Amino acid sequence: MTKHSKDWYAATPAPWPQPVLKGHTIPGYRYTSKAFADEEWQKMWTKSWLLLGREDEIPEPGDYQMEEVGPEGIIMARQADGSIKAFYNVCQHRGARLVFNEIGSTDAFVCPYHGWRFELDGLLTKALDSEDFPEGDPCGKLRLIEIACDTFAGFIWVNLDPDCVSLKEYLGPVWDDWQPYRVQEWKRYLALTANVPVNWKVILDNFNESYHLPAVHPQSDALVEENYRWTQFDMSEEGHNRMWMQSGSPSHRLLATGEPLMKPALEATLKAWELNPDDFRGREFDTREALQQAKRTLGPARGYTYFDDLHDHQLTDTYHYFVFPNFAVSVWAEGFHFLRARPHPTDPEQCVFDNWWYAPAPEGVTTPVNTAAGPVARDAEVEHVVFNFGEQSLGEPIDQDMAVTPGQQLGFRSRAYKGVYLAKQEHRIRRFHEVIDEYIEGKRPAPKRVQAVAAE
Ligand code: FES
Ligand SMILES: [Fe+2]
Known part of the structure; x- marks a missing residue:
């Protein structure tokens, strides 16, 4: 397929190899035990x-x-x-x-x-x-x-292990996936850091599944295909995860509710790309493709020159990446939502959560950036704000996520929590925990010497 041929534009993302899961039950002590946190630090954090x-x-x-x-x-x-x-x-x-x-x-x-x-x-x-x-x-x-x-x-990425593999090798397929967005040229438009009273994995578990969307983010069905049947879930050998959600049209979940398919968020998106919502009444699922064409035509003239290197699906869709061990990011053509949790120095039941947003700042673009915490002027210099959970808003969608996490941390302390009962669409959580255990068991990272021998 030659670049920019019809097939290239229309190509769908090639699935990553799916590793075999072992069926981890994810017991509660993983979120509460100081001894387990120490093991994570010694064998996982210092090797990733x-x-x-x-x-x-x-x-x-x-x-x-x-x-x-x-x-x-x-x-x-x-x-x-x-x-x-x-x-x-x-x-x-x-x-x-x-x-x-x-x-x-x-x-x-x-x-x-x-x-x-x-x-x-x-x-x-x-x-x-x-x-x-x-x-x-x-x-x-x-x-x-x-x-x-x-x-x-x-x-800037660091690794505390002097014998580590290269960053490119560690990132595996993420390295190539991200190149066309040119995110290295993007600018930070939101920088909120909260000290949250939950284990760091509670946060990353949440960002490793979209099963919670209908209950926690009821607004998301306007623009994102949150039905798992239309979603692609990928897990890489390196321990990273990816989720491809078609976006730019309503969720198929709405069909079951009888709600209108054309919601204000979709209308606004169409108008932003010079499309008339009235043209799509009765055929609301056609909006995704129409938006792709509109972005393809109008994007470069609006300063988004890199749109030319994006496939059609990348122009509209939501890609959610989890980069092991603690970085999750939703990537769109026009920005990304940076989500990271870092462990507390001593307390396994606390963490530091970064809720940041990056977007391109192409010359001539004056429209505000729609961050998770509302619009921000394109030429704004954003200050980094650090606070304790609850003292101020993290923006509506993240407030919604964070509202459920302290209750789950309490549940993990209970004798009645017997381990998870996961839907298949939540298997990236299981994978996340199994990779942590592979570090703790000394199976990761594979020593470079052994890898080199294996490659001969
Ligand atoms: S100069 Fe650094 S501890 Fe003395
Ligand atoms: Fe969420």
């Missing part, structure tokens, strides 16, 4: 690639970002040659944290305790009374502990 930073936050040499994951703080610093290095945020003198701010710019990292100076590349160059160390002058000898670091989709 983690999305932590964003390249465009640190454009100049000396710019750095510091992000926390579990008990660790990680510094990501732009080097003189434009590359990025990542370090544990730990002074090699007596363990003090070097920086506490989330973002900054500096010539070097100077420890607040005794003033040791580490250069941007991690090397210690200055220490008070450096001649007074029986083991030798630490300058030029000690360094910050460096961590594997790479970039993809504009994000």
